[in-house]
Amino acid sequence: MICIIALAVFSILAVFSASYRPLAAEAFDCVFRKATFRKCRTNLDQRLKSQITGKLLTKSPGLARFVYKRFEILSWIFVILFIASLAYTVYGGYNYALYGNCYGPEDNGGFCIYNALEGEQFSKIHAELEGETVLPTADDDPAMGPDDAKVEMIEFGCYMCPFSREAQEVVKQVLEKYGDRIKFVYRDFPIEQSGHSDLHMASNCANEQGKFWEIHDLLFTEQEVCAQTTGEEREKQVQDIAEQAGLDMAEFNACMKSEKYEDEIDKDFQDGLKAGVYGTPTFFINGRTIIGPKPLRAFEKIIDEELEKAENGS
Amino acid sequence: MGLNVEGIRKDFPILQRKLAGKPVVYFDNACQSLRPVQVIEKINEYYKDFPACGERSMHKLGKKVDEGVDKARKSLQAFFNAKRTEEIIFTKNATEAINIVAHALDLSKGDVVLTTDKEHNSNLIPWQLLKEKGVKHEVVEFNNLDALNDKLTKNVKIVSMVHTSNMDGTSIDAKEMIKAVHDNGSLFMLDACQSAPHKTVDVRKLDVDFMACSGHKMLGPSGIGLLYGKQDALSKLKPFVVGGSTVSESTYSSCDLEKPPHLFEAGLQNYAGIMGFGAAADYLKKTGLDNVSAHELRLNRKITDAVGDSVELLGPKNPELRGSIFSFNVPGLETHNVAVMLDEAANVMVRSGAHCCHSWFNAHKMLGSVRASLYLYNTEEECDVFIKELQKIVKLLS
The missing domain is CATH 3.40.30.10 (Glutaredoxin)
Structure with missing residues (x-):
């Protein structure tokens, strides 16, 4: 699941730096394979899991254990949050284009988040x-x-x-x-x-x-x-x-x-x-x-x- | 005399650096060793001072190249105690050296080749693929003389064995094996990739016919290795990679082949690599391989005592039988995950996976192992870091 976020993040970074392009391609491959119910061939998800756990090991072993044991669930949560925030961003953009604020026509006490x-x-x-x-x-x-x-x-x-x-x-x-x-x-x-x-x-x-x-x-x-x-x-x-x-x-x-x-x-x-x-x-x-x-x-x-x-x- | 590890470490530029604010703990020496400044300078010397052709150019720079290559060949002859410099053939690595023998030895239908069950792919696949010529490849148990004797028949033309396993660090009793093979009238090839960097490999005492090793595992540059061939044995080889340097004369329809070693060193060579390889051999010889192996054993014992019981150890528990290698699995964790975590947590660099020995892992229904491999510049403090991080992983995640 983490590959979906990795794909989005690495794709954006790849626009600015060529070094992220192989990672973006790897993430795409991983997402594509998972979408077609196959195992991620590149093990990108496992690598990210280990890297995150490894970094946490020195700072907070307890947190490292928590993350490692529940990585899949955490990945799902982050993916859902990511998709939700993406949807809200699009919705906000739509409102801004149509109504000049990000909240929509029903908003009577709110204020546009744009400066x-x-x-x-x-x-x-x-x-x-x-x-x-x-x-x-x-x-x-x-x-x-x-x-x-x-x-x-x-x-x-x-x-x-x-x-x-x-x-x-x-x-x-x-x-x-x-x-x-x-x-x-x-x-x-x-x-x-x-x-x-x-x-x-x-x-x-x-x-x-x-x-x-x-x-x-x-x-x-x-x-x-x-x-x-x-x-x-x-x-x-x-x-x-x-x-x-x-x-x-x-x-x-x-x-x-x-x-x-x-x-x-x-x-x-x-x-x-x-x-x-x-x-x-x-x-x-x-x-x-x-x-x-x-x-x-x-x-x-x-x-x-x-x-x-x-x-x-x- | 023990090793002056602190002094040795000063020769390795990478060990003076920090990555992400932490020192590098390099425990992946069985894959590739670090290089001392003496080797790096030797490589640079070629490119800076005489970057010319060897063996063919009569000018001053060309002569300097010839001198450098000859010196390196002599260093390696001395390092392995070969009888003649002509018996040292430079290759790009041990894999190429083994392939040369597998393809240049005139094997034909009905001939048998034996290897052990712990071979690296480089000493397995070249022999396996000979089945297209009707050559039979068989496997004997690692370091089992009886099993070897059972397989030795008149059809066995060559036995090619790994000296020290890169998976678990165990070694064969090479002298006994070679004697048995010779008694059968067969040739013996030794894959010394994991032994030559750590202990004395005396080709004459062992009486091997062929021996292969790589420079990059013994402080030398990558892209350089060697094939040792006893003069008699080399004469049995028919060169299959030929061209420049392998002939002294040619017409449109014929040629005069050179003699070894040039017969097997086709085309322009990796001169910088060869000279660097020679410098690496000199460095190890000066340091003393007995000191190196004693130091590695001390470190391996420390690690084994601390975490040997907490993990699934590959190979015997006694570190004396594993030399510089501590190969293991953490129950419930994938090998790559453990390796990545060690790297992320404390820059502890180990190898994970099947170590190019898929055949053994497949036969034992295992996916691989995590391998910490030690060398002369590693310290007890580095072992402490490794132990601490591994203990954390075992305790928290397994």
Whole structure:
């Protein structure tokens, strides 16, 4: 069984080094013979078994014994894993070609495993939506930084999304590093199925009192607690957070009760969909996308390029 | 006087190196020995200083080649105590030497050839294939004089026996066997591949008619061997590989054949190999074969005492009867697997399989054995490494 893996590995290595070609041929012969229910003529499987056991003998005799005695079973396990991972790779590639992410159309909270550094295009996830994709604007949403900053970074985030929470740390690092050179806008993109637009409502109500960023940070900090509560308990939890943010509670409660920001939140969500957003967090940096909680260097690369472009006047 | 093993080891460049961070423990000497720097330099000397033809070119370089070849032939004559240098014929290996005798001896229908049951394929197949000429090949038990005498008839033209078995290291009582064969009026050929590197093979004392051996098992280069033939015996051979060097004169319809050894050394020779072979013989002679065999026996005894009972030993338990060879099987494990594991674990290089003695293993319904074969540069420390790794394999995997 190990010959199947050997065939794949040696075949790839043979592309780069001629010394692996005889081994690849040997592995092919072995696989072919086994596929036709004959004994491997070259004993490649036995040789690999002995080589692996021999190497382990000096390091861990017990493990060497385990591997030697159960080599066939282990080989089967590795072959199954190998085939499964190969199938998933092909499936991921198919999804990427069709949907722009590796998880497929059903994925609502996941993120493409491909580094967004190279993903300077809209996701095709909502290709079924009518009309052209439209780049989002800052609209009238909460923002930090000067309006005339050279770089505008818009985040579509969800307070219940663990990935959005994870990204906040990097966002802070970005803002700290670029200061006045960047304008950061936060737009609501509550994931519908979860039914938690109350948190987004709370942040909009806090914005009325000029305390948006305070509650924004607290909502992410308390995300896990919020996730565990429902109904009245949840309402109480939101009020506690509002209190911690230093809000006038009467004003806040009235705002929440009126649900007057429902349209605003829905507009953000629709704008996100039009821009091709299919998960959170999704960032638009001067129109270039970063999907998912990517490392600082991913943001730096795009921001630096945009700053350079602005400085060169292009 | 014992061997200065540390001093000897310095002569072998490969022993100064490490592979994968570990020293090389070379226990595959029955297949091919390592080469000392003296032999390597001798080979290089030919290619660097006088890479020309021998036996035909009258210029200075050609003469240097002739001198080198003559010197090597003399070294090997002395090494085997042959009466004349003309009795030493260079071949590419022992296999070719045996084939020369098998094909050049005028055997015909009804003639019988005897070999033992422990022959290497090289001393079996050449005789087997003579059945196409009607020559009968028969097998006698290894080192069994009675069995030999039972088979010796007037039709037996030649008896060809291995001196020391490459499978298990056991040796025949060559002198007794040869006497019996000569008493029957037959010729005797000795395959000395495994004996010549380790102990004195005195062709005159043994009174062999033919003797074959290979350079690569006795510190010499690969691709060189020799056929010793007593002058009388050589005169009975009809050369079958002929051409350049084998004739002194020729016309379109006839030729004057040379005398031995040139009669059997057709075409340009492996001059570098011949000179290297001579240097190897000088090295062994200087070291002293008695010292070599005593050293090997000491190492073999150490290994046998440590692991002889844990494995299925091939041949007698007494290491004195096995010389430099420790051949064995680990119950439940394939021979190649054991060899690969020893190599991977500690660079212990042994041979595995049937050692070209398929006939014996088939007759005994065995697949083969693992063979550790020792030589003058091996040490007790190397034996310790081998013992330790083999014990692990036996304990954990068998």
